Amino acid sequence: MAVVRTEGLVKTYGATRALDDITLTFPDGGFFGLLGPSGSGKTTLLRAIAGFVIPDSGRVFIDDAPVENVPVEAREIGMVFQNYALFPNMTVAGNVGFGLEVRKVPAAERKRRVAEVLDLVQLGELGDRKPHELSGGQRQRVAMARAIVTRPRVLLLDEPLSALDKSLRVEMQIELKRIQREVGITTIFVTHDQEEALTLSDQIGILRDGRLVRHGPPREVYDNPRDPFTAQFLGEANLFSGTPEPGGLRLADGTLIPGAPTATIAVRAEDLRITLDEPAAPIRLRARLRQRIFAGAMGTCVLDWRGNPLKAIGRDQDFAGLPAQGDVWLSWDSADMIPLSEG
Ligand SMILES: Nc1ncnc2c1ncn2[C@@H]1O[C@H](COP(=O)(O)OP(=O)(O)O)[C@@H](O)[C@H]1O
Ligand SMILES: [Mg+2]
Structure with missing residues (x-):
């Protein structure tokens, strides 16, 4: 587990300020929901935390240590993106265990940890299946299992449920929250669905044009939105x-x-x-x-x-x-x- 903190993050693409001075703390073990309209900078912020985007200025800290010189793979971050791709020719267990194999975790421990995390996402019986033999919700669980099996300090989820239909999405929201609670991992969750953000998050942050308009506990922000954008965006x-x-x-x-x-x-x-x-x-x-x-x-x-x-x-x-x-x-x-x- 870890505290993630950004300080004055700025990222521009030509004339676009994708991130405009983002200073924000993501609490240890918390579920932080980032929301905002399309193009407001949500993905860019996640990618800057992960290390895929190098900010023009500003810094990212994990547990008070600056990470600008820490490469992506050493930041100990688990990720699930909207268009997560599973390896089609590998079994479920193979997909989930891949990150451990890369990290040279011995086979016996690998097997144990894959089984443990498949149980956690309630796919204990399906380790031998191939991705095409799974439903959309099950594939989603595999992606989650793959992201957490390496025991990352931080979990970044970029609209992971948006490809699912409504009823499955609601079911997976409950699952996601349960898994996050059980693992207790600091989670930053991006969505453009305000209901989803309000349901899942301990804290929410609202982005608009690369700026952080507002953040706080969901109920507090909903009850006292303070500015017209937040008032109309939430509810x-x-x-x-x-x-x-x-x-x-x-x-x-x-x-x-x-x-x-x-x-x-x-x-x-x-x-x-x-x-x-x-x-x-x-x-x-x-x-x-x-x-x-x-x-x-x-x-x-x-x-x-x-x-x-x-x-x-x-x-x-x-x-x-x-x-x-x-x-x-x-x-x-x-x-x-x-x-x-x-x-
Ligand atoms: N690699 C890139 N090159 C050029 N512009 C980009 C790039 N990535 C993001 N942007 C721009 O930055 C802004 C924020 O994008 P993004 O972070 O993807 O928003 P969101 O995830 O909230 O929809 C948008 O205007 C987008 O077009
Ligand atoms: Mg995005």
């Missing part, structure tokens, strides 16, 4: 901006939002109430319901408020009695307003 947030007055926030259409703490606020889609009749709530807006989308347990209402799209999420009974579309009232509790900085 569904409705933003309102206006001019602060002694009585509240004056929106462009003249509506006063009493108690609004800042010039820009966010209200989570799950915190918006929709009613046909004017509510008694002190915070209320007239809006137009554009569409109701049924999606199983939870449904979505797409709304329009003076040309701004809004979204409400709730159970079917929350939206009972509403028309398919038409004028409605929106309201929310003042406790559900999230203060945001400008942006």
Whole structure:
């Protein structure tokens, strides 16, 4: 296990700043979820930690030791990438044991360690199969086993589940978390799936255009996103901006939002109430319901408020009695307003 730390990492490709001054600590034994839109620098950051990318400036430390002079293979890092390739002609056990063979681990110990790690990923019976005889989820487990069999200090996972279909992905998320807990290895996990990051991580970091916008425990970042990008990236947030007055926030259409703490606020889609009749709530807006989308347990209402799209999420009974579309009232509790900085 190890603490990984980056200090002022910068990497440019021509005019693109793939990493723009990234200073971040990945705690010992923790599960750190890195997320951000495509092209935000997630893969570049992992590759810089692994040693495949040489930063223009800044440093990487593993347990307080700088690693710039440590080659990739000596950094003791295990990796699973999105397009991990297993050796097609080797058995599962052969694939998993390959890294140990390269490291000249004696055959008897190799066999023992391969068996141990195959048990851990619940493939104990399948060591003799070839990759083409496995399902997608099973191949994924082989890739995990291969990454951890060498007992690396750090595990880097770059969107390892994105090739799997939804139900398998959810199953593998639970597996991944279990394996990481059992091995206790410092893990940095890249995903563009916010739900996946929130589910798995002890800490998350959000990248945008090579910059670290925000990091912290998932719940803390979700409850207090602080900036509009984070608010809208994690979950569904409705933003309102206006001019602060002694009585509240004056929106462009003249509506006063009493108690609004800042010039820009966010209200989570799950915190918006929709009613046909004017509510008694002190915070209320007239809006137009554009569409109701049924999606199983939870449904979505797409709304329009003076040309701004809004979204409400709730159970079917929350939206009972509403028309398919038409004028409605929106309201929310003042406790559900999230203060945001400008942006
Ligand atoms: N080898 C490279 N050559 C040129 N540009 C690159 C290279 N690697 C990454 N980039 C650019 O750096 C930015 C960040 O890329 P990447 O780290 O792959 O993002 P992410 O993994 O978040 O999708 C993107 O604009 C990408 O086009
Ligand atoms: Mg990537």
